[in-house]
Amino acid sequence: MDLRSVGAVVTGGASGLGRATAEALVAAGSRVAILDRPASAGNDVAKSLGDAAIFTAADVTSADELGSALDTAVRHLGSLNVLVNCAGVGTAMKTLGRSGPAKLDAFAYVIQVNLIGTFNATRLAAPHMAKNTPNAEGERGVVINTASVAAFDGQIGQAAYSASKGGIVGMTLPVARDLAEFGIRVMTIAPGIFDTPLLGTLPEAIRASLAKQIPFPQRLGRPAEYAALALHIVQNAMLNGETIRLDGAIRMQPR
Protein backbone atom coordinates (compact mmCIF):
# COMPACT_ATOMS: atom_id res chain seq x y z
CA MET A 1 0.00 0.00 0.00
CA ASP A 2 1.36 3.41 -0.97
CA LEU A 3 1.76 5.51 2.19
CA ARG A 4 0.84 8.68 0.29
CA SER A 5 -2.67 7.35 -0.34
CA VAL A 6 -3.24 6.26 3.25
CA GLY A 7 -5.69 7.55 5.84
CA ALA A 8 -4.60 6.06 9.18
CA VAL A 9 -6.00 5.87 12.69
CA VAL A 10 -3.42 5.34 15.43
CA THR A 11 -4.86 4.40 18.81
CA GLY A 12 -2.67 5.44 21.72
CA GLY A 13 -1.20 7.91 19.23
CA ALA A 14 -0.66 10.64 21.83
CA SER A 15 2.42 8.96 23.33
CA GLY A 16 5.30 6.55 22.86
CA LEU A 17 5.12 3.99 20.06
CA GLY A 18 1.80 5.31 18.73
CA ARG A 19 3.04 8.89 18.59
CA ALA A 20 6.22 7.85 16.75
CA THR A 21 4.09 5.94 14.24
CA ALA A 22 1.76 8.90 13.70
CA GLU A 23 4.79 11.14 13.12
CA ALA A 24 6.39 8.68 10.67
CA LEU A 25 3.12 8.27 8.75
CA VAL A 26 2.69 12.02 8.37
CA ALA A 27 6.34 12.37 7.30
CA ALA A 28 5.67 9.70 4.64
CA GLY A 29 2.68 11.62 3.27
CA SER A 30 -0.22 9.83 5.04
CA ARG A 31 -3.16 11.53 6.73
CA VAL A 32 -3.48 10.52 10.38
CA ALA A 33 -6.09 10.58 13.14
CA ILE A 34 -4.63 10.24 16.60
CA LEU A 35 -7.15 8.37 18.71
CA ASP A 36 -6.45 8.50 22.43
CA ARG A 37 -8.10 9.23 25.76
CA PRO A 38 -9.59 12.73 26.13
CA ALA A 39 -7.08 13.67 28.85
CA SER A 40 -4.09 12.60 26.74
CA ALA A 41 -1.74 14.93 24.86
CA GLY A 42 -3.46 13.94 21.59
CA ASN A 43 -4.56 17.45 20.69
CA ASP A 44 -1.07 18.94 21.09
CA VAL A 45 0.53 16.05 19.21
CA ALA A 46 -1.93 16.43 16.32
CA LYS A 47 -1.28 20.20 16.20
CA SER A 48 2.47 19.60 16.09
CA LEU A 49 1.93 17.46 12.98
CA GLY A 50 0.10 20.16 11.03
CA ASP A 51 -2.83 19.84 8.66
CA ALA A 52 -2.28 16.13 7.94
CA ALA A 53 -3.26 15.13 11.49
CA ILE A 54 -6.29 15.41 13.74
CA PHE A 55 -7.09 14.25 17.26
CA THR A 56 -10.18 12.17 17.94
CA ALA A 57 -10.79 11.41 21.61
CA ALA A 58 -12.08 8.00 22.65
CA ASP A 59 -11.56 5.23 25.13
CA VAL A 60 -10.85 2.09 23.11
CA THR A 61 -12.95 0.02 25.49
CA SER A 62 -16.13 1.96 24.62
CA ALA A 63 -18.01 0.86 21.49
CA ASP A 64 -19.91 4.17 21.32
CA GLU A 65 -16.91 6.47 21.79
CA LEU A 66 -14.77 4.47 19.41
CA GLY A 67 -17.52 4.26 16.79
CA SER A 68 -18.03 8.02 16.68
CA ALA A 69 -14.28 8.74 16.82
CA LEU A 70 -13.79 6.51 13.78
CA ASP A 71 -16.66 8.25 11.95
CA THR A 72 -15.02 11.61 12.67
CA ALA A 73 -11.65 10.26 11.54
CA VAL A 74 -13.06 8.96 8.25
CA ARG A 75 -14.78 12.31 7.58
CA HIS A 76 -11.45 14.12 7.97
CA LEU A 77 -9.18 11.55 6.34
CA GLY A 78 -11.42 10.78 3.37
CA SER A 79 -10.77 7.05 3.84
CA LEU A 80 -9.58 4.67 6.53
CA ASN A 81 -6.89 2.39 5.12
CA VAL A 82 -4.66 1.70 8.13
CA LEU A 83 -5.39 1.07 11.79
CA VAL A 84 -2.45 0.91 14.19
CA ASN A 85 -3.49 -0.36 17.62
CA CYS A 86 -1.05 1.08 20.14
CA ALA A 87 -3.36 1.96 23.07
CA GLY A 88 -2.35 -0.12 26.03
CA VAL A 89 -1.77 -0.22 29.76
CA GLY A 90 0.48 -2.25 32.00
CA THR A 91 0.24 -3.51 35.54
CA ALA A 92 2.30 -5.58 37.94
CA MET A 93 0.63 -7.89 40.42
CA LYS A 94 1.49 -11.35 41.64
CA THR A 95 -1.21 -14.01 41.42
CA LEU A 96 -0.74 -14.52 45.15
CA GLY A 97 1.00 -11.57 46.80
CA ARG A 98 1.73 -10.44 50.37
CA SER A 99 -1.74 -8.91 50.61
CA GLY A 100 -3.51 -12.00 49.25
CA PRO A 101 -4.82 -13.06 45.85
CA ALA A 102 -4.51 -10.63 42.94
CA LYS A 103 -7.43 -8.22 42.49
CA LEU A 104 -9.73 -9.53 39.77
CA ASP A 105 -10.74 -5.98 38.77
CA ALA A 106 -7.14 -5.10 38.02
CA PHE A 107 -6.74 -8.25 35.89
CA ALA A 108 -9.97 -7.55 34.01
CA TYR A 109 -9.01 -3.90 33.36
CA VAL A 110 -5.79 -4.83 31.57
CA ILE A 111 -7.61 -7.43 29.43
CA GLN A 112 -10.34 -4.87 28.72
CA VAL A 113 -7.98 -2.17 27.44
CA ASN A 114 -5.25 -4.22 25.75
CA LEU A 115 -7.15 -7.17 24.28
CA ILE A 116 -10.79 -6.15 24.04
CA GLY A 117 -9.84 -2.56 23.11
CA THR A 118 -7.70 -3.89 20.24
CA PHE A 119 -10.52 -6.10 18.96
CA ASN A 120 -13.05 -3.30 19.42
CA ALA A 121 -11.01 -0.93 17.24
CA THR A 122 -10.40 -3.61 14.62
CA ARG A 123 -14.02 -4.74 14.32
CA LEU A 124 -15.27 -1.13 14.06
CA ALA A 125 -12.55 -0.06 11.59
CA ALA A 126 -13.22 -3.06 9.32
CA PRO A 127 -16.52 -1.84 7.82
CA HIS A 128 -14.90 1.51 6.93
CA MET A 129 -11.97 -0.30 5.28
CA ALA A 130 -14.27 -2.72 3.44
CA LYS A 131 -15.80 0.30 1.63
CA ASN A 132 -12.45 1.35 0.11
CA THR A 133 -11.76 0.84 -3.56
CA PRO A 134 -9.11 -1.90 -3.67
CA ASN A 135 -5.62 -0.99 -4.94
CA ALA A 136 -3.87 -2.93 -7.71
CA GLU A 137 -3.05 -5.74 -5.22
CA GLY A 138 -6.70 -5.95 -4.13
CA GLU A 139 -5.86 -4.35 -0.75
CA ARG A 140 -8.44 -2.28 1.11
CA GLY A 141 -6.85 -2.03 4.53
CA VAL A 142 -4.12 -2.99 6.99
CA VAL A 143 -4.46 -3.50 10.74
CA ILE A 144 -1.33 -3.49 12.91
CA ASN A 145 -1.63 -4.62 16.52
CA THR A 146 0.85 -4.19 19.33
CA ALA A 147 1.52 -7.19 21.54
CA SER A 148 4.74 -7.54 23.57
CA VAL A 149 7.46 -10.09 24.16
CA ALA A 150 5.53 -10.63 27.41
CA ALA A 151 3.07 -12.60 25.26
CA PHE A 152 5.78 -15.29 25.09
CA ASP A 153 8.03 -14.78 28.12
CA GLY A 154 5.98 -12.95 30.72
CA GLN A 155 7.73 -12.11 33.96
CA ILE A 156 6.68 -12.50 37.57
CA GLY A 157 3.72 -10.17 38.13
CA GLN A 158 2.78 -10.04 34.44
CA ALA A 159 -0.11 -12.55 34.36
CA ALA A 160 -2.69 -9.97 33.24
CA TYR A 161 -0.38 -8.12 30.83
CA SER A 162 0.92 -11.37 29.28
CA ALA A 163 -2.59 -12.79 28.96
CA SER A 164 -3.77 -9.63 27.21
CA LYS A 165 -0.81 -9.63 24.81
CA GLY A 166 -1.00 -13.41 24.28
CA GLY A 167 -4.63 -12.88 23.30
CA ILE A 168 -3.57 -10.33 20.68
CA VAL A 169 -1.03 -12.79 19.25
CA GLY A 170 -3.68 -15.53 19.28
CA MET A 171 -6.30 -13.53 17.42
CA THR A 172 -3.94 -12.24 14.73
CA LEU A 173 -4.37 -15.22 12.39
CA PRO A 174 -8.13 -15.74 12.81
CA VAL A 175 -8.87 -12.03 12.35
CA ALA A 176 -6.59 -12.00 9.27
CA ARG A 177 -8.57 -14.97 7.95
CA ASP A 178 -11.90 -13.25 8.75
CA LEU A 179 -10.89 -10.08 6.91
CA ALA A 180 -9.03 -11.66 3.98
CA GLU A 181 -12.14 -11.66 1.79
CA PHE A 182 -12.26 -7.86 2.13
CA GLY A 183 -8.59 -7.38 1.20
CA ILE A 184 -7.68 -6.35 4.75
CA ARG A 185 -4.41 -7.63 6.23
CA VAL A 186 -3.77 -8.05 9.95
CA MET A 187 -0.29 -8.09 11.53
CA THR A 188 1.04 -7.85 15.08
CA ILE A 189 4.31 -6.39 16.34
CA ALA A 190 5.65 -7.77 19.63
CA PRO A 191 8.11 -5.14 20.92
CA GLY A 192 10.82 -5.87 23.46
CA ILE A 193 11.82 -2.97 25.71
CA PHE A 194 11.30 0.44 24.12
CA ASP A 195 12.25 3.87 25.34
CA THR A 196 8.81 5.48 25.68
CA PRO A 197 7.46 7.89 28.31
CA LEU A 198 6.36 4.77 30.19
CA LEU A 199 9.96 3.67 30.65
CA GLY A 200 11.26 7.23 30.92
CA THR A 201 9.86 7.37 34.45
CA LEU A 202 12.22 4.59 35.61
CA PRO A 203 15.53 5.47 37.27
CA GLU A 204 18.56 5.41 34.94
CA ALA A 205 20.05 2.38 36.79
CA ILE A 206 16.97 0.27 36.04
CA ARG A 207 16.87 1.42 32.41
CA ALA A 208 20.54 0.47 32.07
CA SER A 209 19.93 -2.94 33.65
CA LEU A 210 16.98 -3.56 31.30
CA ALA A 211 19.16 -2.61 28.33
CA LYS A 212 21.89 -5.05 29.48
CA GLN A 213 19.45 -7.97 29.10
CA ILE A 214 19.24 -7.30 25.36
CA PRO A 215 21.83 -9.35 23.43
CA PHE A 216 22.23 -6.85 20.56
CA PRO A 217 21.91 -3.95 20.17
CA GLN A 218 22.39 -3.47 23.92
CA ARG A 219 20.08 -0.51 24.33
CA LEU A 220 16.38 0.21 24.62
CA GLY A 221 14.44 0.17 21.36
CA ARG A 222 13.69 3.53 19.78
CA PRO A 223 10.03 4.32 19.08
CA ALA A 224 11.11 5.28 15.54
CA GLU A 225 12.22 1.65 15.03
CA TYR A 226 8.72 0.43 15.90
CA ALA A 227 7.30 3.04 13.52
CA ALA A 228 9.66 1.93 10.73
CA LEU A 229 8.39 -1.65 11.01
CA ALA A 230 4.76 -0.50 11.08
CA LEU A 231 5.31 1.51 7.89
CA HIS A 232 7.03 -1.44 6.24
CA ILE A 233 4.08 -3.70 7.09
CA VAL A 234 1.73 -1.22 5.41
CA GLN A 235 3.86 -1.29 2.27
CA ASN A 236 4.48 -5.05 2.05
CA ALA A 237 1.33 -6.81 0.82
CA MET A 238 2.72 -10.28 1.57
CA LEU A 239 2.85 -9.71 5.34
CA ASN A 240 -0.35 -11.06 6.85
CA GLY A 241 -1.58 -13.08 9.84
CA GLU A 242 1.76 -13.11 11.69
CA THR A 243 3.45 -11.66 14.77
CA ILE A 244 6.93 -10.14 14.43
CA ARG A 245 9.14 -9.82 17.51
CA LEU A 246 11.06 -6.52 17.50
CA ASP A 247 13.34 -7.05 20.45
CA GLY A 248 17.13 -7.29 19.80
CA ALA A 249 16.84 -11.03 20.66
CA ILE A 250 15.81 -10.45 24.29
CA ARG A 251 14.22 -13.37 26.11
CA MET A 252 12.80 -12.02 29.35
CA GLN A 253 13.88 -13.72 32.58
CA PRO A 254 11.37 -14.50 35.38
CA ARG A 255 12.18 -11.15 37.04
Ligand SMILES: NC(=O)c1ccc[n+]([C@@H]2O[C@H](COP(=O)([O-])OP(=O)(O)OC[C@H]3O[C@@H](n4cnc5c(N)ncnc54)[C@H](O)[C@@H]3O)[C@@H](O)[C@H]2O)c1
Ligand atom coordinates in the same frame (compact mmCIF):
# COMPACT_ATOMS: atom_id res chain seq x y z
N1 LIG B 1 7.36 0.61 25.70
C1 LIG B 1 7.62 -0.67 25.67
O1 LIG B 1 8.71 -1.11 26.05
C2 LIG B 1 6.59 -1.66 25.18
C3 LIG B 1 6.97 -2.98 25.03
C4 LIG B 1 6.07 -3.92 24.57
C5 LIG B 1 4.79 -3.52 24.27
N2 LIG B 1 4.42 -2.23 24.41
C6 LIG B 1 3.04 -1.88 24.07
O2 LIG B 1 3.05 -0.83 23.14
C7 LIG B 1 1.86 -0.04 23.27
C8 LIG B 1 2.26 1.41 23.44
O3 LIG B 1 3.05 1.52 24.60
P1 LIG B 1 3.93 2.81 24.95
O4 LIG B 1 5.17 2.34 25.60
O5 LIG B 1 4.00 3.69 23.76
O6 LIG B 1 3.03 3.44 26.10
P2 LIG B 1 2.54 4.92 26.38
O7 LIG B 1 1.99 4.89 27.77
O8 LIG B 1 3.62 5.89 26.06
O9 LIG B 1 1.34 5.12 25.33
C9 LIG B 1 0.14 4.42 25.45
C10 LIG B 1 -0.99 5.33 24.99
O10 LIG B 1 -2.21 4.56 25.06
C11 LIG B 1 -3.22 5.41 25.54
N3 LIG B 1 -4.30 4.62 26.15
C12 LIG B 1 -4.23 3.84 27.25
N4 LIG B 1 -5.44 3.34 27.54
C13 LIG B 1 -6.31 3.80 26.59
C14 LIG B 1 -7.69 3.63 26.36
N5 LIG B 1 -8.45 2.89 27.18
N6 LIG B 1 -8.25 4.24 25.29
C15 LIG B 1 -7.49 5.02 24.46
N7 LIG B 1 -6.16 5.21 24.64
C16 LIG B 1 -5.58 4.61 25.69
C17 LIG B 1 -2.53 6.30 26.56
O11 LIG B 1 -3.29 7.48 26.83
C18 LIG B 1 -1.19 6.56 25.88
O12 LIG B 1 -1.23 7.74 25.08
C19 LIG B 1 1.12 -0.63 24.49
O13 LIG B 1 0.15 -1.52 24.03
C20 LIG B 1 2.21 -1.39 25.23
O14 LIG B 1 1.69 -2.45 25.99
C21 LIG B 1 5.29 -1.27 24.87
